[in-house]
Amino acid sequence: MACYLTTGKHMSIYTSVLTVLLLLAITAPAALAFGFAGASAARSRIAPLSWLGKGYIAIVRGVPDIAFFLFFVIALDQMIEYVRHRALCPDWSEPIRQGNDFVVCAAAKMPLGTAPQWVHETYGFFTAVFTFAIVFGAFAANVLFGAMRAVPRAQLETAEAYGMSPRQTFLRVLVPQMWVYALPGLSNLWMVLIKATPLLFLLGVEDIVYWARELGGTKTERFTEYPHGDWRMWYFLALLVFYLLFTRASEVVLGRIMARLTLGQATTGGEAQRKAA
Amino acid sequence: MSCLQTIADYGLRAIGIGERLLPREDFTLCQQFTLIGSGMIWNVYFGLFALILGFFFATALAMGKASHRTVFRKPAEWFIFLFRGSPLFIQFFFAYFVFLNLKGVYPFFSPFTAAWLGALIVLFLNTAAYSAEIFYGALQSIPKGEIEAADAYGLSGWSRFRRVVWPTMLRLAWPAYTNEAIFLFHATTLVYFSGFPAWQQRGDALYYASYFADKTFNPFIPYPILAMYFILLTLVIIGCFGLVNTHLNRHLPANTRQKIKLRPNLIR
Numbered sequence: 001m002a003c004y005l006t007t008g009k010h011m012s013i014y015t016s017v018l019t020v021l022l023l024l025a026i027t028a029p030a031a032l033a034f035g036f037a038g039a040s041a042a043r044s045r046i047a048p049l050s051w052l053g054k055g056y057i058a059i060v061r062g063v064p065d066i067a068f069f070l071f072f073v074i075a076l077d078q079m080i081e082y083v084r085h086r087a088l089c090p091d092w093s094e095p096i097r098q099g100n101d102f103v104v105c106a107a108a109k110m111p112l113g114t115a116p117q118w119v120h121e122t123y124g125f126f127t128a129v130f131t132f133a134i135v136f137g138a139f140a141a142n143v144l145f146g147a148m149r150a151v152p153r154a155q156l157e158t159a160e161a162y163g164m165s166p167r168q169t170f171l172r173v174l175v176p177q178m179w180v181y182a183l184p185g186l187s188n189l190w191m192v193l194i195k196a197t198p199l200l201f202l203l204g205v206e207d208i209v210y211w212a213r214e215l216g217g218t219k220t221e222r223f224t225e226y227p228h229g230d231w232r233m234w235y236f237l238a239l240l241v242f243y244l245l246f247t248r249a250s251e252v253v254l255g256r257i258m259a260r261l262t263l264g265q266a267t268t269g270g271e272a273q274r275k276a277a
Numbered sequence: 278m279s280c281l282q283t284i285a286d287y288g289l290r291a292i293g294i295g296e297r298l299l300p301r302e303d304f305t306l307c308q309q310f311t312l313i314g315s316g317m318i319w320n321v322y323f324g325l326f327a328l329i330l331g332f333f334f335a336t337a338l339a340m341g342k343a344s345h346r347t348v349f350r351k352p353a354e355w356f357i358f359l360f361r362g363s364p365l366f367i368q369f370f371f372a373y374f375v376f377l378n379l380k381g382v383y384p385f386f387s388p389f390t391a392a393w394l395g396a397l398i399v400l401f402l403n404t405a406a407y408s409a410e411i412f413y414g415a416l417q418s419i420p421k422g423e424i425e426a427a428d429a430y431g432l433s434g435w436s437r438f439r440r441v442v443w444p445t446m447l448r449l450a451w452p453a454y455t456n457e458a459i460f461l462f463h464a465t466t467l468v469y470f471s472g473f474p475a476w477q478q479r480g481d482a483l484y485y486a487s488y489f490a491d492k493t494f495n496p497f498i499p500y501p502i503l504a505m506y507f508i509l510l511t512l513v514i515i516g517c518f519g520l521v522n523t524h525l526n527r528h529l530p531a532n533t534r535q536k537i538k539l540r541p542n543l544i545r
Contacts, residue, residue, distance in 0.1 A: 071490075071496050071500040074490065074496040075496055075497070194364075195363070195364040195365070196364070197364070198364045198366040198367055199366065209366070209367070209370065212370070213370075232370075232374040232377075233371065233374035233375050233377070233378050236367060236370045236371035236374055237371060239367050239370075239371075240363050240367050240368070240371050243362065243363040243364055243367060244358070244359065244362045244363050247362035247363070248358075248362065
């Protein structure tokens with residue numbers, strides 16, 4: 001059994017678990033950055049910037065979930081190739097959309113057709129990360145926008161009374177205080193993000209769902225030293241348990257962070273902590 | 278071929294009535310609209326039945342989770358955690374392969390490996406867990422005075438639940454439950470992208486949309502069509518749930534009624 005679980009193919013599934021964790025580790029800060037930018041833009045006093053922020057939140061949130069994932073990756077891919085095509089092959093005369101085909105010159109292919117396999121995989125991975133970041137950034141922007149408005153007005157007025165500029169008020173008063181209001185929404189978002197990671201499979205990344213299907217499938221003696229029947233059920237059970245444990249661990253950690261952030265805040269939670277102490 | 282002819286051929290293609298072969302070349306807009314629309318039959322079917330069945334189970338689960346008796350509380354809590362803590366996508370795969378294995382042992386389970394039953398069961402259990410959490414939250418926020426008033430009227434047990442607790446719970450939970458319903462309909466698009474096979478290419482709306490996107494290399498037509506259908510469906514759901522909401526709030530003065538606040542949903 002120990003031998004079976006450490007075959008080369010199984011090493012790939014463990015790597016893909018790491019891929020998922022890596023995706024989460026990159027996407028979460030990226031989405032938070034997108035969200036922060038979106039929320040700050042939506043709050044801006046400059047009208048076009050504010051429209052941009054609000055438009056970003058509204059458009060991405062309005063489109064049904066996985067359709068966006070399927071659509072966005074192809075659209076992004078085609079956009080990049082189109083831009084490169086215009087830049088790299090100026091003397092290309094044929095139209096790019098030939099009926100049903102999307103044709104660009106060889107130099108504009110992204111990644112290049114001659115690139116090694118790992119470049120293709122990394123490129124696919126980063127498109128996926130970018131898609132996740134855009135989508136979850138919009139949701140995070142919405143949460144942060146709400147949190148920024150939840151900070152008591154009196155706090156900002158006090159900052160103004162001390163002669164802080166809008167920029168200083170934003171950075172020194174608003175941002176430090178908004179997290180406690182944002183955290184419930186953000187932790188919810190984190191849970192959803194964890195549960196969205198199997199969708200990587202749809203984006204063509206060889207992730208855990210892919211490997212669970214591959215490895216679990218019936219193996220005959222001709223191709224492997226460890227023949228077995230259809231074990232996909234057990235592989236997916238393992239995935240299910242992995243996600244449940246991950247969710248549980250996140251719940252515990254986020255609960256701690258929440259307790260830490262609530263400390264000394266003028267909220268119901270902060271009041272309860274004060275009384276308990 | 279005129280558009281009416283296309284509608285006649287492909288309008289019910291998703292449930293196996295009409296032309297057998299999907300269009301292979303010279304895709305027209307009309308074909309895309311018709312086929313994706315015919316796929317919506319499945320989305321509506323899954324969503325509607327899972328919602329109706331899940332509603333009753335969710336009420337039971339919420340009562341279980343709010344119960345003081347450990348025998349009822351623990352299983353309900355575990356069930357809710359199990360289905361809310363793991364991705365629906367993985368649940369679909371897992372359920373499909375479980376049914377596949379069971380089918381090998383007992384032929385009784387063979388319909389369960391088909392999407393119309395197997396995926397429906399997964400969606401039913403999933404929406405029951407999510408709705409139960411909403412209902413549980415609502416049960417916790419029923420005003421204390423209402424229960425005391427019910428006690429004062431001598432209501433207890435089933436009649437107290439039926440006349441006081443349940444209506445108030447529904448009234449409080451309804452806005453969140455509306456979001457859950459919209460969410461569920463969006464989640465139905467996952468069915469044919471997980472283990473469940475689309476038998477004889479009878480798939481849901483996303484199945485056909487991605488079919489067209491694959492064949493034409495142009496995602497800019499089928500996916501916006503799909504989005505349009507879903508926006509329409511969402512509007513219908515909001516309309517229906519809004520009617521129920523008005524009914525649930527009919528005894529309240531107009532300015533204290535709860536408005537349904539829409540929070541478009543994420544992936545589950």
